[in-house]
Amino acid sequence: MQIHEDIVAAIGNTPLVRLSRLHPPGNLVAKLEYLNPGGSTKDRIALGMIERAERNGWLQPGGTIIEPTSGNTGVGLAMAAALRGYKLIAVMADKQSEEKRALLRAYGAEVVVCPTDVEPEDPRSYYSVADRLTRETPGAYRPDQYSNPANPRAHYEQTGPELWEQTNGEIDVVVIGLGTGGSVGGIGRYLKERKPELWVVGVDPEGSIYTAETEADITTYLTEGVGEDFWPETYDPDIVDQYEMVTDAEAFATTRRLSEVEGVFAGGSSGMAVVGALRVATDRPDDLVVVVLPDSGRNYISKIFNDDWMHDNGFI
Numbered sequence: 133m134q135i136h137e138d139i140v141a142a143i144g145n146t147p148l149v150r151l152s153r154l155h156p157p158g159n160l161v162a163k164l165e166y167l168n169p170g171g172s173t174k175d176r177i178a179l180g181m182i183e184r185a186e187r188n189g190w191l192q193p194g195g196t197i198i199e200p201t202s203g204n205t206g207v208g209l210a211m212a213a214a215l216r217g218y219k220l221i222a223v224m225a226d227k228q229s230e231e232k233r234a235l236l237r238a239y240g241a242e243v244v245v246c247p248t249d250v251e252p253e254d255p256r257s258y259y260s261v262a263d264r265l266t267r268e269t270p271g272a273y274r275p276d277q278y279s280n281p282a283n284p285r286a287h288y289e290q291t292g293p294e295l296w297e298q299t300n301g302e303i304d305v306v307v308i309g310l311g312t313g314g315s316v317g318g319i320g321r322y323l324k325e326r327k328p329e330l331w332v333v334g335v336d337p338e339g340s341i342y343t344a345e346t347e348a349d350i351t352t353y354l355t356e357g358v359g360e361d362f363w364p365e366t367y368d369p370d371i372v373d374q375y376e377m378v379t380d381a382e383a384f385a386t387t388r389r390l391s392e393v394e395g396v397f398a399g400g401s402s403g404m405a406v407v408g409a410l411r412v413a414t415d416r417p418d419d420l421v422v423v424v425l426p427d428s429g430r431n432y433i434s435k436i437f438n439d440d441w442m443h444d445n446g447f448i
């Protein structure tokens with residue numbers, strides 16, 4: 133029998149699909165992380181962080197998990213919290229889509245919304261609010277995906293080995309959007325241990341710190357879940373061999389082409405990563421290039437897939 137004992141047991145083993153309509157030479161392949169049960173790659177790290185906290189006694193039965201999240205980590209945490217009897221408070225920036233908030237509430241989480249246009253140190257920022265709620269709530273535990281070693285470890289233990297096995301070790305280049313850096317760190321480190329010449333490309337939205345040359349280059353942008361305005365502890369710069377910077381306009385146009393041309397309905401950070409991957413796959417025609425698609429287009433129906441929103445923001 134092939135029966136998972138619960139929904140979290142269905143996390144992982146997501147498929148690889150060749151993107152030969154977008155890139156006819158055929159050397160570009162996508163890992164569809166949005167087919168995880170919670171709809172994103174973050175299911176992997178959410179479960180890893182909860183299990184680490186349980187092992188260390190940081191999370192007691194009936195405890196409260198508090199996390200600042202762009203939504204996907206929240207869904208992963210909410211799924212596992214529901215199964216294990218924890219309460220989840222998700223603290224989100226107001227640029228995140230309404231769908232993401234509604235989704236978290238559907239899993240039974242409480243959602244706190246904070247302004248996007250403030251510095252991380254500002255008491256109104258979603259990082260600061262999460263800190264304060266953690267101090268004020270008895271039995272609260274904050275996984276903090278930005279510093280938690282269980283974040284990159286989940287990708288080192290699962291996503292990296294899956295990519296290795298699914299390509300029979302023939303993967304030459306892996307292209308990954310940069311957020312906390314957990315994906316690139318875990319996947320990149322595992323694959324480089326197996327194949328030292330493997331090339332790791334980090335893709336970053338224009339306005340984020342990873343590809344900013346000066347402070348003035350760090351600005352706001354609309355691609356969700358990727359880029360940062362500070363250096364997270366989970367980010368290991370030694371793993372990334374090449375950076376690609378992508379604008380919101382490029383990311384969103386390619387996000388739409390992915391569903392229209394390939395039938396792959398993924399989110400804006402996926403479109404962004406594919407823009408970077410198309411550049412690399414064109415530059416390296418003899419290499420097998422794999423790009424990671426973190427979440428689903430369902431999170432962005434009122435934004436990237438909405439002509440009014442795209443028009444109001446100057447993208448069409």
Ligand code: PMP
Pocket residue numbers: 174202204205309310311312313314315316356357358399401402426427
């Ligand atoms: N895309 C989306 C939609 C995300 O939510 C995240 C996580 N913030 C990422 C990409 C980036 O992944 P990571 O945090 O592992 O760098």
